[in-house]
Amino acid sequence: MFYRLSGVHHANYVSDSRIFKLPADRNLTAFIFLIGLAAPFIIPSLYLNSYMLPWLIWTAAALGLNLVTGWAGQLHLGYAAVMAVGAYSSIHAARFGVPWEFALIIGGLTSSVIGSLFAFAALRVKGLYLALTTLAMQFVMDWVLTHSPAISGGSHASLQSPTLALLGQEITTDTGFYYVAFGWCVLVTIFMLNLKRTGLGRALVAVREKDFAAAILGVNSFYYKILAFATSSFIAGVSGALLVATFFFLAAPEQFSVAVSIQVLAMVIVGGLGSIIGSYFGVALILLVPGIVNGLVVTLSDGLGTQIDVETLAHIPNAVYGALIVIILLIEPLGLGKLYGNIRDYLMVWPFDQFKK
Amino acid sequence: MDWVFLSELAINGALTGLLYSLFAIGLVLIYKASSVPNLAQGGLTMVGAYVVLALARDVGLPLWLAIPLAAVVMFGLGFGIERVALRRLAGRPVVMILMLTLGLDIFLRGTTLAIWGGTSRSMELGVSYDPLFLGDIFISRIHLVGAGVALALFVAFMLFFRTRTGIKLRAIADDYMASWSVGIAVERGVGLSWALASVVAVAAGVIWGEIQGVDQALSLLLLKGLTVAVLGGLDSILGAVIAGIILGVVENVGADFLDPLVGGGSRELIVAAVLILTVMIRPHGLFGRHDIERV
Numbered sequence: 126m127f128y129r130l131s132g133v134h135h136a137n138y139v140s141d142s143r144i145f146k147l148p149a150d151r152n153l154t155a156f157i158f159l160i161g162l163a164a165p166f167i168i169p170s171l172y173l174n175s176y177m178l179p180w181l182i183w184t185a186a187a188l189g190l191n192l193v194t195g196w197a198g199q200l201h202l203g204y205a206a207v208m209a210v211g212a213y214s215s216i217h218a219a220r221f222g223v224p225w226e227f228a229l230i231i232g233g234l235t236s237s238v239i240g241s242l243f244a245f246a247a248l249r250v251k252g253l254y255l256a257l258t259t260l261a262m263q264f265v266m267d268w269v270l271t272h273s274p275a276i277s278g279g280s281h282a283s284l285q286s287p288t289l290a291l292l293g294q295e296i297t298t299d300t301g302f303y304y305v306a307f308g309w310c311v312l313v314t315i316f317m318l319n320l321k322r323t324g325l326g327r328a329l330v331a332v333r334e335k336d337f338a339a340a341i342l343g344v345n346s347f348y349y350k351i352l353a354f355a356t357s358s359f360i361a362g363v364s365g366a367l368l369v370a371t372f373f374f375l376a377a378p379e380q381f382s383v384a385v386s387i388q389v390l391a392m393v394i395v396g397g398l399g400s401i402i403g404s405y406f407g408v409a410l411i412l413l414v415p416g417i418v419n420g421l422v423v424t425l426s427d428g429l430g431t432q433i434d435v436e437t438l439a440h441i442p443n444a445v446y447g448a449l450i451v452i453i454l455l456i457e458p459l460g461l462g463k464l465y466g467n468i469r470d471y472l473m474v475w476p477f478d479q480f481k482k
Numbered sequence: 483m484d485w486v487f488l489s490e491l492a493i494n495g496a497l498t499g500l501l502y503s504l505f506a507i508g509l510v511l512i513y514k515a516s517s518v519p520n521l522a523q524g525g526l527t528m529v530g531a532y533v534v535l536a537l538a539r540d541v542g543l544p545l546w547l548a549i550p551l552a553a554v555v556m557f558g559l560g561f562g563i564e565r566v567a568l569r570r571l572a573g574r575p576v577v578m579i580l581m582l583t584l585g586l587d588i589f590l591r592g593t594t595l596a597i598w599g600g601t602s603r604s605m606e607l608g609v610s611y612d613p614l615f616l617g618d619i620f621i622s623r624i625h626l627v628g629a630g631v632a633l634a635l636f637v638a639f640m641l642f643f644r645t646r647t648g649i650k651l652r653a654i655a656d657d658y659m660a661s662w663s664v665g666i667a668v669e670r671g672v673g674l675s676w677a678l679a680s681v682v683a684v685a686a687g688v689i690w691g692e693i694q695g696v697d698q699a700l701s702l703l704l705l706k707g708l709t710v711a712v713l714g715g716l717d718s719i720l721g722a723v724i725a726g727i728i729l730g731v732v733e734n735v736g737a738d739f740l741d742p743l744v745g746g747g748s749r750e751l752i753v754a755a756v757l758i759l760t761v762m763i764r765p766h767g768l769f770g771r772h773d774i775e776r777v
Contacts, residue, residue, distance in 0.1 A: 200577055246762070252576045253519050254761050257712060261757040264705060268751050272744065387584055394581045440596035447589025451567055454582045458574050 130473050144318050147473075161307055165300040174299045176413060181303075181310040182368050183412055187392040187404045188313050189360030194390070195399035196326065197353035198333025199247045200256040204361055204389045206266035207243070209381030211236035211362020212369045213276055216376055219287045225370070226291060232366040233359040239266075240358020244351040251336075263386050270378045277378055284376040286369050302371040309367055313360055317401050329353055391446075395453045396460050403462020410461065414449060415442035490619045491734045497621070499730020500629035501693075505686045505707035506714065506722040507635060508679035514655040514717040515675035518568060519576075521583040521708075524701030525590030526680050530556050531687030531696045532594050535603055545607065549688060553681045560680030564673040591701055602697035605688060628689035635685060636723050651675060655717065705750075709757040715770025725768060729756060 130149075135141040145151035165173060190204045215232030219225055246258040270277050278284030289296045289305065296305060320326035328349045331339035336346045369376045388411060396407020419442045426433045457464050505527060512520040520526075533555055537548035567586065571579055607624070614621045642648045653661045654671040662668050690700055710729050714721025733752050740748035760767060 194577065200580070246758075249762055250765050253580065254712075254765050256577075256580055257519075257708060258758055258761045260705070261709075261754040261761075264750055264754040265758075268747070268754070272747065387588075391581060391585065394578065398577070434599070436599040436601075437596045440592050440600065442592075444589055444592030444596050447585050447587070447592050450585025451582060451589060454578060454585065455567060455570055458571060458578050 133473075142322050144322070158311070161311075164307075165303055170299045173303050178303055178306045179368075179372055180408055180412060181306040182364055182372065183389070183392065183408045184405050185306075185310045185313040186361055186364035186368075187389055187396065187408050188317050188401065189357040189364065190389050191393050191396075191399065191401075191404050192317065192320070192329075192360070193353045193357040194393055195397075196320065196333065197329040197350060198251075199244075199350060199353065200252065201243065201259050201354075201357075202256050202383075202386050202390060203243055203259040203263035203266065204357075205381040205383070205385035206263045206270075207236050207240040207358045207361040208365030208368070208385075209266065209270060209376075209378070210239045210365075211358075212365035212376050212381070213270070213284070214362070215366035216284055216286050216369060217276075219370075220284075225289055229363050229366050233362040236358040236362025236365070237355040240361065241351055241355045243358075244354035247350050247354065248347055260383070260386075263383050267378060267382060270381070278376070286374050286376065289370045296371075305371055306367060309363065313364075314401060325349070325352070391450050394460060395450060397462025398460065400460060400462025400466075402465055403460050406461035406465065410449060410453070411446065415445045418442065418445045486618045488735065490621075491738055492731050493616075493619060493621065494625065495731040495734025496727045497625040497629045497730070498734065499710075499726040499728065500632040500723070501625065501686075501689060501726075502703070502706050502710045502729060503714075503723045503726030504628065504632040504635065504682070504689060505703050506710035506726060507632070507639065507719055508682040508686065509707055509711040510714070510717060510719050510722045511639075511675050511679045511682065513711070514719075515651055516568070516572075516654075516658075516672045518579055519583065519708075519716075520676075520679065521580060521704065522563075522586040522590060523679065523683060523707060524704035525587035525594075526556070526560070526683035527687045527690065527703060528696075528698070528700040529559070529590050529594050529687075530680070530684035531605070531691040531700055532598050534684065534688055534691075535605070535696055536598065539603075549684065553684045556680040556684050557677045560677035561673045563680075564676035568672070568676070569669060587701065587704075591698065595698060600698060602695040602699075603691075604695055605691040607688065607692045609692065624689070624692055628693070631685055631689060632723070632726070635682060636719060639719050647674070705757070706753055709753050709760070712757060712765075713760045713767050715767030717771060718767070718769035721767055721769035729753065732756065 130147065133146055135146075140146070145154065160167070164177060168177060186204075186208060190201060193199050193201050211232035213232075214235040215225075215228040218228040218231045223231065243259055243262060246262070247255055250258065289302070291305065294301075296302060321330075328339070328344045331342060331344045332346045332349050332353075339346050339349075365381065369380070373380060392407040392411045393404060394407070395410055396405070397403030419438065422433065422441055423438065453461065505523065508523045508526070509520055512518055512523075530552060534545075534548050534552040537543050537551055538545050541548075543551065563586065567582060568579070571582055607627075609624045609627055612623070614623050614626065643652055650661070650666050651671050651674065653664075653666055654668050658668050661671075686703070687696070687700060690703060694700075706729070710726045711722055713729060714723070714725035733749055733756075736752045737749045740752070744751075
C-alpha cells in the first residue's frame with residue numbers, strides 16, 4: 126500500500142548493506158526527523174518538556190542497553206548504576222569549571238571504565254548468573270553512592286547541576302533543552318543504525334548467537350564483550366548526565382536505583398531485543414502509558430461519580446506498568462519492534478499474499 | 483574479643499538466616515522444576531502476607547484459620563500464574579523469562595498496594611516480644627518460631643519429594659523431555675511447583691510480616707533470598723537451608739565488624755558481595771548441579 130513493492134530484491138551487495146533498504150522507510154524516517162526538528166513549534170511546551178524530552182533521553186539510554194543486551198546478548202541489570210556514574214562525574218566536572226562539552230565526555234569515559242567492570246562478570250558467566258551478578262553490582266554501586274557524601278553531595282544527598290552550556294551558549298529554555306536531547310538521541314540512533322553494517326556489529330551478533338562458534342570464526346569474544354560493555358556504558362553515562370542536566374536539574378541516588386535498572390531493561394525487552402524502532406516504542410510505552418492510564422481512571426471515576434482512594438491512585442501506574450510488561454511479553458515475546466515489523470511486512474505487499482523473505 | 487557477644491550475633495544471625503531460607507525455598511522449588519528464576523517471589527511473599535491480613539482483619543477470621551485459607555488462595559494464584567503467563571514463554575531465552583517474572587513482581591506489588599494501601603500493617607501473631615535468655619545469650623522469640631517453621635517446611639519438602647507426586651517433580655527437574663516421554667504431566671508438575679512456592683510465600687510473608695510489618699519492604703527480601711538460593715545451588719532445598727544459615731551468620735557478624743568502619747548499613751553490601759563472590763568462584767553453589775553453562 127504505502128510501500129508499492131512486491132518484496133525486497135537486492136541485485137548487489139551495496140544495495141543489501143544500505144541503512145534503509147526501502148525508499149518508504151527512508152522517507153518515513155526523514156519525515157519523523159523533520160517532525161522532531163519542528164516539535165518545539167508544534168507541541169505545547171508543557172508536553173515538550175514533560176513527555177518528549179524524557180522520551181528522547183531514555184530512548185538514547187535504552188539504545189545503549191540494547192547494544193549490550195540485544196546485540197551482544199549479555200544480560201545487564203545494573204544499567205542505572207552506570208548511568209549514575211556518568212551523571213555524577215559530569216556534574217562534578219561541570220561544577221569544577223570544566224566546559225560542559227568536556228564534562229559530558231568525561232562522564233561518558235568514566236562510565237565506560239566503571240561499566241567495563243560489569244564486563245568482567247560477563248567473562249565468567251552468562252545468562253541468569255550474569256543477570257544476578259550485575260544486579261548485585263547495582264546494589265554495591267547504590268550503596269557506594271548513598272554512603273559517600275563526597276559523591277552524592279552532602280547531607281541532603283542531592284547535587285545541583287550547573288547551567289548547561291554548549292558551544293559557548295547557555296541553555297536555559299525548554300526549546301534549548303529539547304534540542305540537546307533530540308541531538309543526542311539522533312546521534313545514538315545513527316550510531317546504532319550503522320552498527321549492524323560494521324564488523325563490530327556482526328562480531329557482537331556472532332558472540333550473542335554462540336560464543337564458541339564465534340571464537341572458531343576468529344572473533345575474540347572477550348574483546349568484543351568488553352567493547353560492547355564499554356560502548357554501551359559510554360552512551361549510558363552521557364544519557365545519565367543529560368538527563369540530570371536537562372530534566373531533573375538535581376542528581377539524587379534514587380534516580381538511578383535498582384528499579385530504574387529494571388525499568389530500562391523493561392523498555393528494551395518490551396521494545397524488542399536488537400530493534401532500534403522498537404526501543405522508541407518500548408520507552409514510550411513504559412514511560413508514558415502508566416501515567417495516561419492513571420489519568421483515564423481519574424476521568425472515568427469522576428464521570429461515574431465514584432471516589433477512588435488517593436493511595437489506590439498512587440499505585441495504579443505501577444500495577445499498569447507491571448501488567449504492560451507481562452501482556453506485551455505474552456502477546457509477542459520479541460517485543461513491539463517485531464509487531465511493527467509484522468505490520469510492515471504485511472502492508473509491504475498488500476493486497477497480495479504474505480511477504481516472503 | 484567478647485565471645486558471648488559474638489556467639490549471640492552468630493546464633494541470632496543463624497536464626498535470621500533460616501528465615502532467609504524460608505524465602506529461598508520458594509525460589510528453589512520453582513527453579514528445580516522448570517529452571518525459571520522466579521524474581522516475583524518477593525511480590526508473592528507480599529501478596530501472601532496481605533491475603534492473610536485481609537482474611538483476618540477484613541473478613542474477621544481467626545489467624546489459625548486465615549493462614550491455611552490464605553495458603554489455599556495462594557496455591558490457586560501460583561497455579562494460575564504458571565498457567566496464564568509462564569507456560570506460554572516456556573523454551574524462550576532466559577532474558578524474556580526474567581523480564582516476565584520482574585513484570586509479575588511489579589504488577590503484584592502495584593496491585594496489592596492499590597487494593598490495601600501502602601501504610602505498614604502489623605501481623606500480630608501473638609508471639610511474645612519478651613526476650614528469651616539462653617545462658618547469657620539473648621534470642622528473639624519470633625525469630626526462633628520462624629526458624630522452626632523453616633526447618634519444618636524443609637522436613638516436609640524432604641518427605642514430599644519421596645511421595646509419588648514428589649518423585650514426578652524430581653523427574654521433571656532432572657530431565658523434562660524424558661519425563662514427557664514416560665507420560666508425566668510436565669506442565670502440571672511445573673504448575674504444582676509454582677503453587678507450592680506460593681504457599682511457602684505465605685509462610686515467609688507471615689513470619690517476616692510479624693518481624694518487620696506488612697508493607698512494600700517485604701518484596702525487598704528478594705536480593706537476600708536470591709543470594710541464599712544461589713549460594714545453596716539454586717536447585718537444592720538442603721542447600722538453601724545451609725546457605726541461609728551461612729549468610730545469616732556472615733551478615734550479622736560481618737556487619738558488626740564493618741559497620742563502625744564504614745558508618746553503618748553494611749548488611750546490603752555484605753549480601754551483594756556474597757552473591758558476586760559465589761557467582762564468580764562457584765556458580766553452582768554449595769550443593770547445586772554442576773551443569774551450569776560457563777563462558
